[in-house]
Structures are given as structure tokens and as C-alpha cells.
Amino acid sequence: MWRFTAVLFAIAAMVGLAMVHGSVYAQPSHGNPHADKQLICHVADSTSAHIIEVALPAVPAHLRNHGDCIINSTDRNLIGQPCDPTDANGDDICDIQP
């Protein structure tokens, strides 16, 4: 039984390591603090849709959970501005860009 447990532990350790490495290599930018952020049109319950900046790894959850869409611009002055979250063609990029 201890052997089975040891094998399980080894597998879990390998999977864990692979995930850590995968997430590190999945980061598209190294050394550029601005390129790992994404402007999105954020759909909020309490306020009207507006532009926010999120870390790239958080983008898919926003798209999935809030119906947010991606703003192509990298102009951080747009943060807080109202936006139109329409994405009729379903490509996750806002059809109407600021």
C-alpha cells in the first residue's frame, strides 16, 4: 500500500511541476511589464460596461463569466471609459472599439 501511495505522490508531483512550468512558459512577455495586461470592455452588474485592465491570465475568465470582450487598444487612458460589449461575431473582440 505504501508503494501505491508513493507512486501516486510521484505522479502528483510531476503533474504539479508540469503545470508550474506550463504557466511560466505561457507568459507571453518577459521583462515587459505592460505587455502582460489586456484592456477589456467589462460588463458589470452595478454600473454600465466600462473599460478595465486585467492581467492576461485573467482574461479568459472575464470573457466567460461576465461576457466581457477584448479592446485592441493599449491606451491605458481608456481605462474607466464606457464601452460597448457587443460581440456579435463571437470572436471575443469587441465589435465596437473605442
Ligand SMILES: [Ca+2]
Ligand atoms: Ca467581435
